[in-house]
Amino acid sequence: MHSLGIAFDLxxxxxxxxxxxxxxxxxxxxxxxxxxxxxxTMALLLPFTYGMAPVQAIVLLACTYxxxxxxxxxxxxxxxxxxxxxxxxxVIDGYEMKRQGRAGEALGISLWSGVIGSLFGLxxxxxxxxxxxxxxxxxxxxxxxxxxxxxxSVIASMTNGSLLKxxxxxxxxxxxxxxxxxxxxxxTRFTFGSPELLGGVEPVLIMIxxxxxxxxxxxxxxxxxxxxxxxxxxxxxxLSMMNRLKxxxxxxxxxxxFEGLTPGGGGSIAAFLSYNEARRWSKEPEKFGKGSExxxxxxxxxxxxxxxxxxxxxxxxxxxxxxxxxxxxxxxLIHGLLPGPRLFEQNADVVVGLYLGSFIATLAQxxxxxxxxxxxxxxxxxxxxxxxxxxxxxxLSGIFTLNTSLADLGIALGxxxxxxxxxxAGYPLLPLILGVVLGHMVESSYRRSLLxxxxxxxxxxxxxxxxxxxLASFVFVTLSLVREFRDxxxxxxxxxxx
Amino acid sequence: MREHAALRDLAGGIVVxxxxxxxxxxxxxxxxxxxxxxVGATGLPRxxxxxxxxxxxxxxxxxxxxxxxxxxxxPAAEASAPSxxxxxxxxxxxxxGFLAFGVAYVVLVPIIGYLPAIALLIGAVALYEGAPRxxxxxxxxxxxxxxxxxxFVKLLGVHQPSGWFF
Numbered sequence: 001m002h003s004l005g006i007a008f009d010l011x012x013x014x015x016x017x018x019x020x021x022x023x024x025x026x027x028x029x030x031x032x033x034x035x036x037x038x039x040x041t042m043a044l045l046l047p048f049t050y051g052m053a054p055v056q057a058i059v060l061l062a063c064t065y066x067x068x069x070x071x072x073x074x075x076x077x078x079x080x081x082x083x084x085x086x087x088x089x090x091v092i093d094g095y096e097m098k099r100q101g102r103a104g105e106a107l108g109i110s111l112w113s114g115v116i117g118s119l120f121g122l123x124x125x126x127x128x129x130x131x132x133x134x135x136x137x138x139x140x141x142x143x144x145x146x147x148x149x150x151x152x153s154v155i156a157s158m159t160n161g162s163l164l165k166x167x168x169x170x171x172x173x174x175x176x177x178x179x180x181x182x183x184x185x186x187x188t189r190f191t192f193g194s195p196e197l198l199g200g201v202e203p204v205l206i207m208i209x210x211x212x213x214x215x216x217x218x219x220x221x222x223x224x225x226x227x228x229x230x231x232x233x234x235x236x237x238x239l240s241m242m243n244r245l246k247x248x249x250x251x252x253x254x255x256x257x258f259e260g261l262t263p264g265g266g267g268s269i270a271a272f273l274s275y276n277e278a279r280r281w282s283k284e285p286e287k288f289g290k291g292s293e294x295x296x297x298x299x300x301x302x303x304x305x306x307x308x309x310x311x312x313x314x315x316x317x318x319x320x321x322x323x324x325x326x327x328x329x330x331x332x333l334i335h336g337l338l339p340g341p342r343l344f345e346q347n348a349d350v351v352v353g354l355y356l357g358s359f360i361a362t363l364a365q366x367x368x369x370x371x372x373x374x375x376x377x378x379x380x381x382x383x384x385x386x387x388x389x390x391x392x393x394x395x396l397s398g399i400f401t402l403n404t405s406l407a408d409l410g411i412a413l414g415x416x417x418x419x420x421x422x423x424x425a426g427y428p429l430l431p432l433i434l435g436v437v438l439g440h441m442v443e444s445s446y447r448r449s450l451l452x453x454x455x456x457x458x459x460x461x462x463x464x465x466x467x468x469x470x471l472a473s474f475v476f477v478t479l480s481l482v483r484e485f486r487d488x489x490x491x492x493x494x495x496x497x498x
Numbered sequence: 499m500r501e502h503a504a505l506r507d508l509a510g511g512i513v514v515x516x517x518x519x520x521x522x523x524x525x526x527x528x529x530x531x532x533x534x535x536x537v538g539a540t541g542l543p544r545x546x547x548x549x550x551x552x553x554x555x556x557x558x559x560x561x562x563x564x565x566x567x568x569x570x571x572x573p574a575a576e577a578s579a580p581s582x583x584x585x586x587x588x589x590x591x592x593x594x595g596f597l598a599f600g601v602a603y604v605v606l607v608p609i610i611g612y613l614p615a616i617a618l619l620i621g622a623v624a625l626y627e628g629a630p631r632x633x634x635x636x637x638x639x640x641x642x643x644x645x646x647x648x649x650f651v652k653l654l655g656v657h658q659p660s661g662w663f664f
Binding site: 167174182185186190218401406420421425446 | 510527530538540542543549553590592593594599628629635638650
């Protein structure tokens with residue numbers, strides 16, 4: 001009842017609705033700009049929050065996060081460029097749908113799934129903050145290592161008949177992740193004396209390079225740049241389609257909640273895992289990778305669920321599970337707010353305001369999303385030749401905002417060439433991305449585990465969470481191998497009969 | 499067509515081997531630290547280099563077994579028509595040309611500044627992709643540059659590189 005009273009006070013006695021909507025709009029626009037991730041969109045707001053009341057500042061940042069998670073899917077679908085890391089999985093079927101002239105449908109599914117994911121994540125946030133936060137507390141380095149392996153095991157079922165090439169690409173991704181400062185000893189590795197590489201190569205540079213730059217190169221090399229030549233209107237899914245998407249959205253909600261609760265999990269892993277599981281459980285798995293509606297719904301539901309669920313370990317223990325929640329933690333600290341049980345006791349208005357603001361932003365997402373999408377669609381629906389120039393300019397300008405470093409531009413362009421050559425040689429790009437994203441977590445948690453055990457590898461078997469996650473990884477890989485061998489055998493039999 | 503795919507896989511396998519070799523060679527430059535653990539800063543990189551080399555060997559061997567090195571006879575009629583392979587060969591320089599605009603931007607932007615550099619980039623890429631040489635392209639390039647300058651420099655407050663002019 002006390003919380004309800006605070007909620008009413010905030011709703012009618014403060015501009016919380018305004019801050020929610022502003023945050024949402026800012027997040028959608030920021031998230032839809034390639035190179036500006038959710039965390040950057042939020043970080044850009046941080047200086048403006050100094051003069052605000054704590055509850056307004058936190059609502060603004062949290063709603064920006066919600067908006068950016070959805071906004072990231074817009075360029076993923078329209079120009080094959082994930083606006084945020086967690087929208088990378090949306091590229092697979094979202095862009096394929098766009099190529100089939102179904103961009104509006106893909107955007108509508110993304111919007112609807114985002115709302116479902118946000119609502120579910122918010123419900124989990126409100127209901128499970130305290131009890132489930134014990135899971136996050138129980139995570140040890142061994143569990144983190146197993147989580148990274150689980151994320152990498154997804155590669156096996158994403159390579160579509162080229163498992164070896166996919167694994168090679170993943171190893172190259174892991175190699176890129178070793179660039180920079182060693183997580184344990186602090187020794188520099190593969191920096192070749194360049195100070196720009198001391199902090200490693202940011203995954204967003206790799207993503208923009210191999211996805212966006214290579215796509216521009218591919219299209220330039222074939223028949224000119226493919227813009228959105230057809231008339232695109234946002235098409236929210238019909239009732240029958242909503243019914244069809246329920247299964248993949250349910251998977252996205254569950255995995256999004258799990259990954260949101262898991263420190264280090266994040267939206268990218270949740271999106272890829274959900275995509276993988278949605279395909280596994282789909283009645284039409286063969287459509288995945290070829291413009292499947294479920295292939296858009298699952299990752300979008302998952303990453304939007306993560307945006308809310310990731311606040312659970314942050315609010316309970318002050319553990320930021322992603323860059324974005326780290327920025328939100330920064331927002332809390334700016335206003336002298338320390339996460340933890342005391343936050344609920346001493347600053348209940350901030351916690352309740354956060355819940356309320358997130359709820360408002362989630363509901364408003366449908367309307368704001370529909371109103372803003374035509375603007376975004378208009379931006380990419382220009383003549384093809386001009387679009388190429390604008391997209392390349394946007395990519396290069398966006399990348400510069402990360403660290404205001406020209407070296408970043410060089411890295412992204414270099415990765416564009418790598419991505420282009422990989423595509424020409426038939427190597428899948430996604431394993432490379434997963435290797436880069438998960439590499440640091442896998443290595444640092446593996447070595448920390450061995451430090452704790454004095455080099456004894458049985459430590460991984462002593463942690464039940466790690467054992468469960470490693471077993472799940474084993475099942476993923478085994479099933480994928482069986483499927484690959486079965487498909488190869490069937491193809492040989494077909495050749496023999498022909 | 500199958501020979502072409504095998505040849506492509508052979509090239510890919512060799513490139514993977516080269517990457518593994520170069521990466522392994524670069525491990526030698528990693529300094530030892532007294533703070534290092536049992537695995538060490540070179541532990542994972544070494545394992546990754548071995549694994550990638552293994553994949554490279556398998557990919558190369560598989561491509562050779564698939565007939566990458568066997569000469570493929572070509573029918574005369576097919577040889578006279580432009581093939582998919584030739585299309586792909588011509589696509590590479592065009593794609594590299596596209597990338598060159600990005601590289602040129604990186605070189606030029608600290609010299610001439612963000613606004614003129616981004617206008618040049620938009621205009622040059624549009625012309626390269628087939629836009630007509632008229633006032634519309636010029637206006638689009640200038641308008642686009644102003645738009646990005648407004649968004650990034652004015653709205654977001656991100657300092658883009660300044661040069662001699664801006």
